[in-house]
Amino acid sequence: MSRRRHGTQGQDQGKTHHGSGRLRLIGGRFRRRLLPVPDHPGLRPTPDRVRETLFNWLALEIDSRTRVLDLFAGTGALGLEALSRGAGEVHFVEADRMVARQITQNLTSLDVTMPVHPQRADAFLDTRPVQPFNLVFVDPPFRQDLISDCCQRLEEEGWLAEGALIHVETETGLMPRLPVGWHLTRDTQAGDSHVRLYRRESA
Template sequence: MRPGGLRIVAGEWRGRPLRAPQGDATRPTADRTRETLFSMLASRLGSFERLEVADLFAGSGALGLEALSRGAAKCIFVEQDAAAIRAIRTNIAALRAADRCDVRASSALALGPAKQPVDLMLLDPPYHTGAGAVALDKLRRLGWIGDATWISLETAADETPMLKGLDIVATRKVGKAMIHLARLAGAA
């Protein structure tokens, strides 16, 4: 792990270290950004208990593991980088969380139709690529996003995502990142 590396911010595994993938292919979400994101979500969700979560462009898996630490029931981790997949599997094993995790070595754009919508979708795609908006549009059409789904999309602070069929309900700048919370257009 890198010096001053990633840690779980709160919940069951608070303070536990996480391994970041080797190399420059991923950009792990900083602890401060995760803390802000989960504070924003907690004020809207109340609790993470029993939530079904999808962590797309998962990198180290820090976002999904943070949700699990706070009580989420299950998380699907979707990542295509081999080093990142190894880091996710290492982190899951270290936390003894395999029974609550589904790791998919794939692109978020390669996911097929959902059996049911997830409760929380966390996306941290590469900055300045538009990949998050493209993935959300496809996943919305494939049934991954329902009326009750909350979506978090992290972008660079100077990016404004154009989301089809979704409303951005909150944004927060944290350092070089911008967190966008979104819902289906018209969802209560």
């Protein structure tokens, strides 16, 4: 869970490490690879232990057929971790072009080509999905009232496969309005973050 705190431009803000400038992948084929992240205000990867918890939940859910959307990608920590653990396709959406460019460079360093969309999440969701996604990471900037509308659009505009999993991360104390049919399967709190994993009920 890459983490945005307060950002000055809403979705334009990413997530970065406390001064090390490195993202460490913690599992899968790229385990222990260190990747550079930009020196960017408010940007840092989610702590390893929190990411490890999330991907333990997802251990039996990710394989070569899994299509992943990392909607507020920041450093790309979640999408890259899913890729490392065997996801077949990962789309990264990051509004800040410098941060998006670093995701592309990190993918190149891993000898992988995946789509990186340098645009705001709302603009991306204005496009038409070619295929629905099986796993979506929704980790927007905190305290900017972005998450409920984003989740409704994912549900209503064809972005989600039947039985899709949706990771939702919010500030502690916030309970966003989510679509009917999303069932909470796991949740945990870490610092000022509340991490939830939902499964979309099959039609």
